[in-house]
Amino acid sequence: QKEVEQDPGPLSVPEGAIVSLNCTYSNSAFQYFMWYRQYSRKGPELLMYTYSSGNKEDGRFTAQVDKSSKYISLFIRDSQPSDSATYLCAMSSNAGGTSYGKLTFGQGTILTVHP
């Protein structure tokens, strides 16, 4: 079983739709949860991060973490064509004091928002 599972899609939605992206994980030690966005021909860029459980909102984006279910989500409201990208979830159990902050990534979900 993979440590982090993410449906690769592809997911295609009309402009203005609410998008829900999800990951499940098996390692209960994960405490830091991140979403990266990767445009074509670019490297991933950090979109949002959350520590432990709860919600975090940033503009049209909301990240949710449910540690009891080992499930994280990213919601995109009023989706735009510029949101078309691959979205990767990433997780870490490091809390500092280690040699580096190790991340475990999901496979990535390809999202297309069409006008």
Add this chain to the structure above:
Amino acid sequence: ETGVTQTPRHLVMGMTNKKSLKCEQHLGHNAMYWYKQSAKKPLELMFVYSLEERVENNSVPSRFSPECPNSSHLFLHLHTLQPEDSALYLCASSFRDSPMGYTFGSGTRLTVV
């Protein structure tokens, strides 16, 4: 380009060639990483350098050889590669104790023929 810069952006090499990928970061970070990204697979961590010391080598074949001469530069030396090594190679950097502060380069698209 600021942040993390990777060169070349594209590379085509034969199986008997030797080439090197270069990564440079201007963020003052003290950890640097090489990742391999293949279609329909999660990012695969290859090597980690923390404070210029290699701290992780994820069972990567010896045909890949990393080098970190200082905290700002990272190289990946390639020799006698296989077609299955064709992929996007991403460099990233961060502060060593921060799992949330990775900055990635745009990657080198490698094709082995």
